Amino acid sequence: MTGPALVSVRDLRVAYGDGPLVLDGVDLDLFPGEMVALLGSSGSGKSTLMRSLTGFAPINGGSVHVVGHDMTNLPRRRLRDVRASVGQVFQQFNLVGRLSVLTNVLTGSLHDAGPINLAGGFSSAHRRRAMELLDRVGIAHKATDQARSLSGGQQQRVAIARALMQNPRIVLADEPVASLDPRMSHAVLELLHDIARQDGIPVLVSLHVLPLALEHSDRIVGLRHGEVLVSAPTDRLDAAALDVLYAHDETPDGAHDDTHPRKADRVDDHA
Incomplete structure:
Protein backbone atom coordinates (compact mmCIF):
# COMPACT_ATOMS: atom_id res chain seq x y z
CA MET A 1 0.00 0.00 0.00
CA VAL A 86 -14.66 4.21 -11.19
CA GLY A 87 -14.11 1.37 -13.65
CA GLN A 88 -16.67 -1.40 -13.20
CA VAL A 89 -16.54 -5.04 -14.23
CA PHE A 90 -19.66 -7.17 -13.94
CA GLN A 91 -20.53 -10.85 -13.83
CA GLN A 92 -22.54 -10.67 -17.08
CA PHE A 93 -19.95 -8.53 -18.93
CA ASN A 94 -22.56 -5.90 -20.02
CA LEU A 95 -21.22 -5.71 -23.57
CA VAL A 96 -23.26 -4.79 -26.65
CA GLY A 97 -23.11 -8.10 -28.45
CA ARG A 98 -23.74 -6.86 -31.99
CA LEU A 99 -21.00 -4.23 -31.79
CA SER A 100 -17.35 -4.95 -32.43
CA VAL A 101 -14.93 -5.64 -29.63
CA LEU A 102 -13.13 -2.37 -30.42
CA THR A 103 -16.34 -0.31 -30.28
CA ASN A 104 -17.28 -1.85 -26.95
CA VAL A 105 -13.93 -0.78 -25.52
CA LEU A 106 -14.30 2.70 -27.02
CA THR A 107 -17.55 3.24 -25.13
CA GLY A 108 -15.44 3.51 -22.00
CA SER A 109 -14.20 6.88 -23.27
CA LEU A 110 -17.61 8.52 -23.76
CA HIS A 111 -17.50 10.61 -20.58
CA ASP A 112 -14.03 11.93 -21.34
CA ALA A 113 -14.38 12.45 -25.09
CA GLY A 114 -17.65 14.35 -25.19
CA PRO A 115 -20.83 14.40 -27.30
CA ILE A 116 -19.10 13.86 -30.66
CA ASN A 117 -18.59 10.23 -29.77
CA LEU A 118 -22.29 9.68 -29.29
CA ALA A 119 -22.53 9.94 -33.09
CA GLY A 120 -19.74 7.42 -33.52
CA GLY A 121 -16.92 9.89 -34.10
CA PHE A 122 -14.25 8.35 -31.88
CA SER A 123 -10.91 10.07 -32.34
CA SER A 124 -7.82 8.33 -33.65
CA ALA A 125 -6.17 8.83 -30.27
CA HIS A 126 -9.01 7.00 -28.55
CA ARG A 127 -8.84 4.21 -31.11
CA ARG A 128 -5.10 3.80 -30.52
CA ARG A 129 -5.67 3.71 -26.79
CA ALA A 130 -8.41 1.10 -27.17
CA MET A 131 -6.17 -1.10 -29.31
CA GLU A 132 -3.35 -0.78 -26.77
CA LEU A 133 -5.71 -1.94 -24.04
CA LEU A 134 -6.97 -4.86 -26.12
CA ASP A 135 -3.36 -5.87 -26.66
CA ARG A 136 -2.73 -5.59 -22.94
CA VAL A 137 -5.59 -7.97 -22.11
CA GLY A 138 -4.51 -10.33 -24.86
CA ILE A 139 -7.29 -10.08 -27.46
CA ALA A 140 -6.23 -7.36 -29.90
CA HIS A 141 -6.64 -9.94 -32.68
CA LYS A 142 -10.39 -9.96 -31.93
CA ALA A 143 -10.86 -6.20 -32.32
CA THR A 144 -13.16 -6.38 -35.36
CA ASP A 145 -15.18 -9.39 -34.18
CA GLN A 146 -18.65 -8.97 -32.74
CA ALA A 147 -18.51 -9.14 -28.97
CA ARG A 148 -21.15 -11.88 -28.86
CA SER A 149 -18.88 -14.21 -30.87
CA LEU A 150 -16.29 -14.35 -28.06
CA SER A 151 -16.01 -16.86 -25.25
CA GLY A 152 -16.97 -15.82 -21.73
CA GLY A 153 -13.36 -15.32 -20.68
CA GLN A 154 -12.65 -13.22 -23.77
CA GLN A 155 -15.74 -11.09 -23.17
CA GLN A 156 -14.63 -10.41 -19.62
CA ARG A 157 -11.25 -9.27 -20.94
CA VAL A 158 -13.09 -6.85 -23.25
CA ALA A 159 -15.04 -5.58 -20.25
CA ILE A 160 -11.80 -5.02 -18.33
CA ALA A 161 -10.30 -3.14 -21.29
CA ARG A 162 -13.45 -1.00 -21.47
CA ALA A 163 -13.14 -0.19 -17.76
CA LEU A 164 -9.49 0.82 -18.24
CA MET A 165 -10.52 3.03 -21.16
CA GLN A 166 -12.07 5.34 -18.55
CA ASN A 167 -8.62 5.93 -17.00
CA PRO A 168 -10.20 4.92 -13.67
CA ARG A 169 -8.91 5.82 -10.25
CA ILE A 170 -10.37 2.62 -8.79
Whole structure:
Protein backbone atom coordinates (compact mmCIF):
# COMPACT_ATOMS: atom_id res chain seq x y z
CA MET A 1 0.00 0.00 0.00
CA THR A 2 1.41 3.35 -1.06
CA GLY A 3 -0.18 6.76 -0.68
CA PRO A 4 -3.42 7.78 1.01
CA ALA A 5 -6.59 5.73 0.71
CA LEU A 6 -8.59 6.44 -2.47
CA VAL A 7 -11.70 5.04 -0.79
CA SER A 8 -12.50 5.60 2.86
CA VAL A 9 -15.73 4.27 4.39
CA ARG A 10 -16.54 4.79 8.06
CA ASP A 11 -19.47 3.39 10.06
CA LEU A 12 -21.56 3.03 6.89
CA ARG A 13 -25.22 2.17 7.38
CA VAL A 14 -27.49 1.44 4.43
CA ALA A 15 -31.17 0.53 4.28
CA TYR A 16 -33.58 0.54 1.36
CA GLY A 17 -36.80 2.37 2.15
CA ASP A 18 -38.27 1.27 5.47
CA GLY A 19 -36.45 -2.06 5.35
CA PRO A 20 -33.80 -3.35 7.76
CA LEU A 21 -30.18 -2.29 7.58
CA VAL A 22 -28.33 -4.01 4.75
CA LEU A 23 -25.00 -2.60 5.94
CA ASP A 24 -24.47 -1.82 9.61
CA GLY A 25 -21.34 0.04 10.70
CA VAL A 26 -19.06 -0.94 7.81
CA ASP A 27 -15.50 0.41 7.59
CA LEU A 28 -13.39 0.03 4.43
CA ASP A 29 -10.20 1.56 3.01
CA LEU A 30 -8.81 0.97 -0.49
CA PHE A 31 -5.21 1.95 -1.17
CA PRO A 32 -3.34 2.41 -4.46
CA GLY A 33 -1.88 -0.77 -5.90
CA GLU A 34 -3.80 -3.35 -3.87
CA MET A 35 -6.42 -5.91 -4.77
CA VAL A 36 -8.97 -6.50 -2.04
CA ALA A 37 -11.29 -9.51 -2.09
CA LEU A 38 -14.78 -8.89 -0.71
CA LEU A 39 -16.29 -12.10 0.68
CA GLY A 40 -19.61 -13.09 2.14
CA SER A 41 -22.59 -15.29 1.44
CA SER A 42 -25.58 -14.17 -0.63
CA GLY A 43 -27.35 -11.36 1.18
CA SER A 44 -24.31 -10.31 3.20
CA GLY A 45 -24.23 -6.83 1.64
CA LYS A 46 -21.33 -7.12 -0.82
CA SER A 47 -23.14 -5.64 -3.83
CA THR A 48 -24.72 -2.91 -1.70
CA LEU A 49 -21.30 -1.90 -0.41
CA MET A 50 -20.03 -1.60 -3.97
CA ARG A 51 -23.12 0.38 -5.00
CA SER A 52 -22.56 2.80 -2.13
CA LEU A 53 -19.17 3.69 -3.60
CA THR A 54 -20.82 4.99 -6.78
CA GLY A 55 -23.89 6.62 -5.25
CA PHE A 56 -26.36 3.92 -6.26
CA ALA A 57 -27.20 2.91 -2.68
CA PRO A 58 -28.67 5.24 -0.04
CA ILE A 59 -26.32 6.28 2.74
CA ASN A 60 -28.33 6.34 5.95
CA GLY A 61 -25.40 6.91 8.28
CA GLY A 62 -21.65 7.17 8.41
CA SER A 63 -19.43 8.51 5.64
CA VAL A 64 -18.19 7.42 2.21
CA HIS A 65 -15.30 9.22 0.52
CA VAL A 66 -14.28 8.18 -2.99
CA VAL A 67 -11.27 9.78 -4.74
CA GLY A 68 -11.60 12.81 -2.48
CA HIS A 69 -15.37 13.26 -2.81
CA ASP A 70 -17.88 12.98 0.03
CA MET A 71 -20.59 10.75 -1.46
CA THR A 72 -23.22 11.64 1.14
CA ASN A 73 -24.12 15.07 -0.28
CA LEU A 74 -22.58 15.14 -3.74
CA PRO A 75 -24.25 17.29 -6.45
CA ARG A 76 -25.47 15.29 -9.45
CA ARG A 77 -22.85 16.71 -11.81
CA ARG A 78 -20.00 15.80 -9.46
CA LEU A 79 -21.56 12.38 -8.95
CA ARG A 80 -21.26 11.72 -12.69
CA ASP A 81 -17.58 12.66 -12.50
CA VAL A 82 -17.00 10.24 -9.62
CA ARG A 83 -18.76 7.43 -11.48
CA ALA A 84 -16.59 8.11 -14.52
CA SER A 85 -13.51 7.66 -12.33
CA VAL A 86 -14.66 4.21 -11.19
CA GLY A 87 -14.11 1.37 -13.65
CA GLN A 88 -16.67 -1.40 -13.20
CA VAL A 89 -16.54 -5.04 -14.23
CA PHE A 90 -19.66 -7.17 -13.94
CA GLN A 91 -20.53 -10.85 -13.83
CA GLN A 92 -22.54 -10.67 -17.08
CA PHE A 93 -19.95 -8.53 -18.93
CA ASN A 94 -22.56 -5.90 -20.02
CA LEU A 95 -21.22 -5.71 -23.57
CA VAL A 96 -23.26 -4.79 -26.65
CA GLY A 97 -23.11 -8.10 -28.45
CA ARG A 98 -23.74 -6.86 -31.99
CA LEU A 99 -21.00 -4.23 -31.79
CA SER A 100 -17.35 -4.95 -32.43
CA VAL A 101 -14.93 -5.64 -29.63
CA LEU A 102 -13.13 -2.37 -30.42
CA THR A 103 -16.34 -0.31 -30.28
CA ASN A 104 -17.28 -1.85 -26.95
CA VAL A 105 -13.93 -0.78 -25.52
CA LEU A 106 -14.30 2.70 -27.02
CA THR A 107 -17.55 3.24 -25.13
CA GLY A 108 -15.44 3.51 -22.00
CA SER A 109 -14.20 6.88 -23.27
CA LEU A 110 -17.61 8.52 -23.76
CA HIS A 111 -17.50 10.61 -20.58
CA ASP A 112 -14.03 11.93 -21.34
CA ALA A 113 -14.38 12.45 -25.09
CA GLY A 114 -17.65 14.35 -25.19
CA PRO A 115 -20.83 14.40 -27.30
CA ILE A 116 -19.10 13.86 -30.66
CA ASN A 117 -18.59 10.23 -29.77
CA LEU A 118 -22.29 9.68 -29.29
CA ALA A 119 -22.53 9.94 -33.09
CA GLY A 120 -19.74 7.42 -33.52
CA GLY A 121 -16.92 9.89 -34.10
CA PHE A 122 -14.25 8.35 -31.88
CA SER A 123 -10.91 10.07 -32.34
CA SER A 124 -7.82 8.33 -33.65
CA ALA A 125 -6.17 8.83 -30.27
CA HIS A 126 -9.01 7.00 -28.55
CA ARG A 127 -8.84 4.21 -31.11
CA ARG A 128 -5.10 3.80 -30.52
CA ARG A 129 -5.67 3.71 -26.79
CA ALA A 130 -8.41 1.10 -27.17
CA MET A 131 -6.17 -1.10 -29.31
CA GLU A 132 -3.35 -0.78 -26.77
CA LEU A 133 -5.71 -1.94 -24.04
CA LEU A 134 -6.97 -4.86 -26.12
CA ASP A 135 -3.36 -5.87 -26.66
CA ARG A 136 -2.73 -5.59 -22.94
CA VAL A 137 -5.59 -7.97 -22.11
CA GLY A 138 -4.51 -10.33 -24.86
CA ILE A 139 -7.29 -10.08 -27.46
CA ALA A 140 -6.23 -7.36 -29.90
CA HIS A 141 -6.64 -9.94 -32.68
CA LYS A 142 -10.39 -9.96 -31.93
CA ALA A 143 -10.86 -6.20 -32.32
CA THR A 144 -13.16 -6.38 -35.36
CA ASP A 145 -15.18 -9.39 -34.18
CA GLN A 146 -18.65 -8.97 -32.74
CA ALA A 147 -18.51 -9.14 -28.97
CA ARG A 148 -21.15 -11.88 -28.86
CA SER A 149 -18.88 -14.21 -30.87
CA LEU A 150 -16.29 -14.35 -28.06
CA SER A 151 -16.01 -16.86 -25.25
CA GLY A 152 -16.97 -15.82 -21.73
CA GLY A 153 -13.36 -15.32 -20.68
CA GLN A 154 -12.65 -13.22 -23.77
CA GLN A 155 -15.74 -11.09 -23.17
CA GLN A 156 -14.63 -10.41 -19.62
CA ARG A 157 -11.25 -9.27 -20.94
CA VAL A 158 -13.09 -6.85 -23.25
CA ALA A 159 -15.04 -5.58 -20.25
CA ILE A 160 -11.80 -5.02 -18.33
CA ALA A 161 -10.30 -3.14 -21.29
CA ARG A 162 -13.45 -1.00 -21.47
CA ALA A 163 -13.14 -0.19 -17.76
CA LEU A 164 -9.49 0.82 -18.24
CA MET A 165 -10.52 3.03 -21.16
CA GLN A 166 -12.07 5.34 -18.55
CA ASN A 167 -8.62 5.93 -17.00
CA PRO A 168 -10.20 4.92 -13.67
CA ARG A 169 -8.91 5.82 -10.25
CA ILE A 170 -10.37 2.62 -8.79
CA VAL A 171 -11.88 -0.59 -10.20
CA LEU A 172 -14.88 -2.43 -8.79
CA ALA A 173 -15.38 -5.99 -9.99
CA ASP A 174 -18.65 -7.57 -8.84
CA GLU A 175 -18.45 -11.38 -9.15
CA PRO A 176 -16.36 -11.07 -12.36
CA VAL A 177 -15.57 -14.80 -12.60
CA ALA A 178 -18.87 -16.32 -11.45
CA SER A 179 -19.76 -17.46 -14.98
CA LEU A 180 -16.25 -18.56 -16.00
CA ASP A 181 -14.54 -21.93 -15.79
CA PRO A 182 -11.73 -22.36 -13.22
CA ARG A 183 -8.88 -21.80 -15.68
CA MET A 184 -10.35 -18.56 -17.01
CA SER A 185 -11.26 -17.46 -13.48
CA HIS A 186 -7.61 -17.61 -12.47
CA ALA A 187 -6.55 -15.80 -15.66
CA VAL A 188 -9.05 -12.94 -15.20
CA LEU A 189 -8.18 -12.45 -11.52
CA GLU A 190 -4.48 -12.52 -12.31
CA LEU A 191 -5.09 -9.82 -14.93
CA LEU A 192 -6.98 -7.65 -12.43
CA HIS A 193 -4.24 -8.14 -9.83
CA ASP A 194 -1.59 -7.10 -12.38
CA ILE A 195 -3.59 -3.96 -13.19
CA ALA A 196 -3.75 -3.05 -9.50
CA ARG A 197 0.00 -3.46 -9.04
CA GLN A 198 1.21 -2.00 -12.33
CA ASP A 199 -1.19 0.96 -12.56
CA GLY A 200 -1.47 1.71 -8.85
CA ILE A 201 -5.24 1.30 -9.08
CA PRO A 202 -7.02 -0.29 -6.11
CA VAL A 203 -9.24 -3.16 -7.24
CA LEU A 204 -12.15 -4.33 -5.08
CA VAL A 205 -13.42 -7.71 -6.25
CA SER A 206 -16.33 -9.62 -4.76
CA LEU A 207 -15.97 -13.40 -4.84
CA HIS A 208 -17.67 -16.55 -3.59
CA VAL A 209 -14.81 -19.02 -4.04
CA LEU A 210 -12.42 -18.93 -1.08
CA PRO A 211 -9.34 -20.42 -2.82
CA LEU A 212 -9.56 -17.75 -5.52
CA ALA A 213 -9.67 -15.00 -2.90
CA LEU A 214 -6.74 -16.48 -0.99
CA GLU A 215 -4.62 -16.81 -4.13
CA HIS A 216 -5.40 -13.57 -5.94
CA SER A 217 -5.77 -10.81 -3.33
CA ASP A 218 -3.60 -8.73 -1.05
CA ARG A 219 -6.27 -8.25 1.59
CA ILE A 220 -9.64 -9.79 2.43
CA VAL A 221 -12.69 -8.02 3.81
CA GLY A 222 -15.54 -10.33 4.82
CA LEU A 223 -19.16 -9.40 5.44
CA ARG A 224 -21.92 -11.26 7.22
CA HIS A 225 -25.39 -9.82 7.83
CA GLY A 226 -24.08 -6.40 6.79
CA GLU A 227 -21.19 -6.28 9.25
CA VAL A 228 -17.45 -6.61 8.66
CA LEU A 229 -16.27 -9.74 10.45
CA VAL A 230 -12.95 -10.18 8.64
CA SER A 231 -10.45 -7.49 7.65
CA ALA A 232 -6.85 -8.62 7.33
CA PRO A 233 -3.96 -9.16 4.90
CA THR A 234 -4.50 -12.33 2.89
CA ASP A 235 -1.22 -13.88 3.97
CA ARG A 236 -2.51 -13.90 7.57
CA LEU A 237 -5.68 -15.80 6.70
CA ASP A 238 -6.69 -19.28 5.62
CA ALA A 239 -9.96 -21.04 4.87
CA ALA A 240 -10.51 -21.87 8.55
CA ALA A 241 -10.22 -18.20 9.54
CA LEU A 242 -12.90 -17.35 6.98
CA ASP A 243 -15.41 -19.91 8.28
CA VAL A 244 -16.96 -17.19 10.44
CA LEU A 245 -18.39 -15.62 7.27
CA TYR A 246 -20.37 -18.75 6.44
CA ALA A 247 -21.25 -20.10 9.89
CA HIS A 248 -24.64 -21.84 9.78
CA ASP A 249 -24.69 -21.69 5.95
CA GLU A 250 -24.90 -24.97 4.07
CA THR A 251 -22.23 -23.80 1.62
CA PRO A 252 -20.36 -20.51 0.99
CA ASP A 253 -22.76 -19.93 -1.91
CA GLY A 254 -25.92 -20.67 0.09
CA ALA A 255 -28.34 -18.24 1.67
CA HIS A 256 -27.60 -17.24 5.25
CA ASP A 257 -29.92 -18.04 8.13
CA ASP A 258 -31.22 -15.65 10.77
CA THR A 259 -28.54 -16.39 13.37
CA HIS A 260 -26.60 -13.19 13.99
CA PRO A 261 -22.82 -13.70 14.41
CA ARG A 262 -21.14 -12.90 17.69
CA LYS A 263 -18.88 -9.86 17.75
CA ALA A 264 -16.22 -12.07 19.34
CA ASP A 265 -16.03 -13.99 16.06
CA ARG A 266 -14.60 -11.00 14.23
CA VAL A 267 -11.19 -11.39 12.56
CA ASP A 268 -9.59 -7.95 12.38
CA ASP A 269 -5.95 -7.21 11.69
CA HIS A 270 -4.83 -3.74 10.64
CA ALA A 271 -1.12 -4.45 11.02
